[in-house]
Amino acid sequence: MVLSAAGQGDGTGSRALAELCQCYWRPLYAYLRWQGFDVEEAEDLTQEFFARLLDKNGLATVDPGKGKFRSFLLASLKHFLANERDRALALKRGGGLPLIHLDALSAEKRRQIEPTDDLSPDKAFERQWALTVLDQALSRLRTEFSMAGREALFEELKGFLTGDGRADAHAAAGERGGMSEGAVKVAVHRLRRRYRDLLRGEIAQTVGSPEEVDDEIRNLFACFR
Numbered sequence: 001m002v003l004s005a006a007g008q009g010d011g012t013g014s015r016a017l018a019e020l021c022q023c024y025w026r027p028l029y030a031y032l033r034w035q036g037f038d039v040e041e042a043e044d045l046t047q048e049f050f051a052r053l054l055d056k057n058g059l060a061t062v063d064p065g066k067g068k069f070r071s072f073l074l075a076s077l078k079h080f081l082a083n084e085r086d087r088a089l090a091l092k093r094g095g096g097l098p099l100i101h102l103d104a105l106s107a108e109k110r111r112q113i114e115p116t117d118d119l120s121p122d123k124a125f126e127r128q129w130a131l132t133v134l135d136q137a138l139s140r141l142r143t144e145f146s147m148a149g150r151e152a153l154f155e156e157l158k159g160f161l162t163g164d165g166r167a168d169a170h171a172a173a174g175e176r177g178g179m180s181e182g183a184v185k186v187a188v189h190r191l192r193r194r195y196r197d198l199l200r201g202e203i204a205q206t207v208g209s210p211e212e213v214d215d216e217i218r219n220l221f222a223c224f225r
Contacts, residue, residue, distance in 0.1 A: 027128040069206040130220040
């Protein structure tokens, strides 16, 4: 969608850019914060980067068959910083281009990204990228349950995606949801399987070929070690 939107003047590009920002602002913001930029500078640079990426048709150089999108995005950000940093920081918020409203950049979520350890900026980017991909898959799963009128069930079972090791966890969930322990176990199994499928689908959109998905999954989970 983003590739096809680049260069179009019918508003498609703006919508694509907005979705791109919503999905991927956190890894870029994290990189900037670990580079030492303060909160306002990191916000401005994140917005400016996305605006110029589409404004200059930078996405036209993306080839879905070559490499990973996260690698392209990080390399593009580094290039942007090297060539545009002084100019970008001298501009007022919005950079002279239409302001990109990052609604997801709430104070609560921003605090979760603030530097708290000695990660390198690249490692901070990779970790936030992994978290973003996981969150995207979880959001799609929640939407599926919601559209099927089963949002309450999702909220009851989502904790099992990260593994609730308590021996009585399934029975307790069944009591709260009016289900047998066996039914809960079946529902959890299906939930995990669907989440894995959605996660693989999310990752497949950011790599060059289906054969790279498993390797990318291993790389992403290695970020938490």
